[in-house]
Amino acid sequence: MSTPISIPVPSSTSSLVSLFWEKEAFREIQELGFLSYYKDFKLLLCSACSCSIFLFINTFKSHLLQDLKLVPLDLQKTIITQALDIFKSLEVSSYKESLELLTSFTLYSPLLVFKELDLLDLYQCKFPNCSTLTSSKTIIKRHINKEHKESIITPLYVVVKGHSLEANRFFFEIQSEFLNP
Numbered sequence: 001m002s003t004p005i006s007i008p009v010p011s012s013t014s015s016l017v018s019l020f021w022e023k024e025a026f027r028e029i030q031e032l033g034f035l036s037y038y039k040d041f042k043l044l045l046c047s048a049c050s051c052s053i054f055l056f057i058n059t060f061k062s063h064l065l066q067d068l069k070l071v072p073l074d075l076q077k078t079i080i081t082q083a084l085d086i087f088k089s090l091e092v093s094s095y096k097e098s099l100e101l102l103t104s105f106t107l108y109s110p111l112l113v114f115k116e117l118d119l120l121d122l123y124q125c126k127f128p129n130c131s132t133l134t135s136s137k138t139i140i141k142r143h144i145n146k147e148h149k150e151s152i153i154t155p156l157y158v159v160v161k162g163h164s165l166e167a168n169r170f171f172f173e174i175q176s177e178f179l180n181p
Ligand SMILES: [Zn+2]
Pocket: 046, 047, 048, 049, 050, 063, 067
């Protein structure tokens, strides 16, 4: 079973829109309810740590060992074996590739908040053809001073809502007007 978490799209555009599905890959294992897999973005998220999990199986295993450290050892071993089998069947990509998939998705459909990740205030450069997005006001100001010194536009940057796939890297914007529909 999968749960659609995108808003319904008008039928006229639906052929363009790849729906935003959360595949409940790990839901059969009650103890792994904190993991969500998003097939469209080849993205595996952990709500226990508010983070995304990278593509290597060893990284995934050590991540699980941390998250399941309070589970009795026998059970922990069984769960991890099952989880690794599921992981092998999933397509999980690099942060860079997931970010590209997320960004191209927004061309056709609004991207909603990911319940697993922290919601951040991000600073987005407003210069045409520049997609710089950062969580730091200092960094966006430095970027503008360095890259767009000669240009004058207002505003120079805007604050948007978004997430990051890695601590302080791989930022993406979500459509905050859909936060509280
Ligand atoms: Zn975790």
